[in-house]
Amino acid sequence: MTWRFAIVLEPAAPDDSRTDFTAGFREIDPSAPALSVGELSTQRGDGIFESIGVVDGHAQEVQAHLERLAHSARLCDLPIPHLEQWRQAVAVAASHCPPVGEGVIKLILSRGVEHGPAPTAWVTAAQAPDNTRVREDGIRVVTLDRGYSLDTPGRAPWLLLGAKTLSYAVNMAAIREAKRRGADDAIFVTSDGFVLEAPTASLVLRSGDRFVTPSPNAGILHGTTQLSLFDHLADIGHETAYETIPAATLAQADAAWLLSSVRLAAPITAIDGVELPVDRELTASINAYLLSPRD
Known part of the structure; x- marks a missing residue:
């Protein structure tokens, strides 16, 4: 049986005591x-959101998600x-989540009603798929051109690259295109040939004992799950790094995963038709x- 819950809140000022x-x-x-x-949020996708995984009633990585919500708000000139x-x-x-099983809590902050006095905010909880x-059997991915070069975010901050906005039409279109090509998901690459991220996930590659993810300086959304995993890997003795990764080297990885708050770690079994260990x-x-x- 599926379950859902929702609340609305009136956003408080940052200095509210x-x-x-x-x-x-x-x-x-x-x-x-x-x-209304x-x-x-519905007319223009003018807002931001976060998706927090819930495991056995426990909301995961709450502080990291809240900090990223605030980061997105600053990029979008939201309160x-x-x-x-x-x-x-x-x-x-x-x-309100069941004590056993997985769920997802979503935080949504929009600019509100057009010409209105205040932003709109609500929080939902629902059963996760x-x-x-996919965690056990893995996924096949294809690379898709994101349509901008590696230096675009620095030259055009108004594109809001790196903010988790409600404008997800491009991300969903990319996943549909991946499925048209016989894959399960996509990895975005820059027009000048460097790796970015997946439409709804971070990418992690392993080479030997070393784990690498694309550097977030290219407008990549910094993944909360990836950050947590890197802390864990460092604690158990593995080397982790953020690097500018050429797309041509993707298939050379010893292993690769897409990471997100709800799907968690999905191993990549093939990239552009090339099988991966x-x-x-x-x-x-x-x-x-x-x-x-x-x-």
Whole structure:
């Protein structure tokens, strides 16, 4: 049986001195209409969001997600979220998740109603899809041109590269194109031939005992799951690094994964039709770590 939960909150100013914000949370029916027709999140995708994995009722990596929400807000000229208010909203949502199983909590902050006085904010919780198969069997990916060069983010900050915005039409189109090409997912590359990220995930490559992810200086969304995994790998003695990775070298990796908060670690079995080794034992170990309680 599937389950869902939703609350609306009135965004507090960053300097609000209250310690308890729960009285301002309003539970709503997640299956009922809730947004105005003038809401800019639906009209223009003008807003930001975060997806937080939930394991056995525990919301994972909450602080990292809240910090990234604030980072996206700064890039998009949105009011900076009051992190304690949002933390309490996450706690309320998590308390409505079942004590066993996986879920996802979404934080959404939009510019609000067109010409309106304030932003709109809400938090939802829902059952996560069953990702057992992709975690165990892996995924095939293709590379797709993202349409800009490696130095574009620095020259054109108005493109909001590196912000987790609600404007996900391109990301979804990329996944559909990957499936048209007989793959499960995509890896974006720059027009001058460097690796970026997947439409909804971070990329991690292993070469020997060394784990590498593309440097975030090219407008890459810094992955919370990737950050947590790198901390874990460093703790157990592995070398980790952020590098500018030529797309031509992708298939030379000893192993590769796409990482996200809900799917967790999906091993890559092929890139552009070239088979890639899959380290099943290491993948199982990584996912066991990612399924453990993490704050």
